[in-house]
Amino acid sequence: MTEQRIGSQTQVTLHFAIRLENGDLVDSTEGKAPATFCVGDGNLLPGFEQALFGLKAGDKRSLPISPEQGFGQPNPQNVQVMPRSQFTDMPLSEGLLIIFQDAAKGELPGVVKAFDEQQVSIDFNHPLAGKPLTFEVEIIEVKGL
Numbered sequence: 001m002t003e004q005r006i007g008s009q010t011q012v013t014l015h016f017a018i019r020l021e022n023g024d025l026v027d028s029t030e031g032k033a034p035a036t037f038c039v040g041d042g043n044l045l046p047g048f049e050q051a052l053f054g055l056k057a058g059d060k061r062s063l064p065i066s067p068e069q070g071f072g073q074p075n076p077q078n079v080q081v082m083p084r085s086q087f088t089d090m091p092l093s094e095g096l097l098i099i100f101q102d103a104a105k106g107e108l109p110g111v112v113k114a115f116d117e118q119q120v121s122i123d124f125n126h127p128l129a130g131k132p133l134t135f136e137v138e139i140i141e142v143k144g145l
């Protein structure tokens with residue numbers, strides 16, 4: 001019997017680390033239980049899943065993930081300018097993360113890009129948008145569904 005390889009209709013258990021180009025760690029299972037997901041269940045971005053296709057239990061890889069495969073390119077329309085008066089009781093600084101509520105009452109994180117006495121520019125793009133990443137993986141188990 002051949003070893004099960006990652007593809008559609010598989011469940012994957014792995015250890016992973018996601019790093020920026022400069023090597024800074026973004027997320028990892030180091031010191032934790034390995035992560036398990038089913039290909040296509042939405043727990044992993046499609047570009048990350050595609051990078052794993054063909055791997056099997058025991059494989060270790062360091063996989064480059066382009067912005068297009070990862071969190072996409074920043075969208076200028078996701079930068080909103082708001083009146084400074086909406087932030088009167090809040091000390092602002094560039095890079096400050098603020099959690100807003102969207103129309104469905106869900107959380108929507110935004111980062112202060114710039115501000116003055118009149119207005120505040122908030123970036124609602126994903127913080128990793130536009131960034132090339134490295135996806136380090138160690139495949140523990142691959143099972144067919």
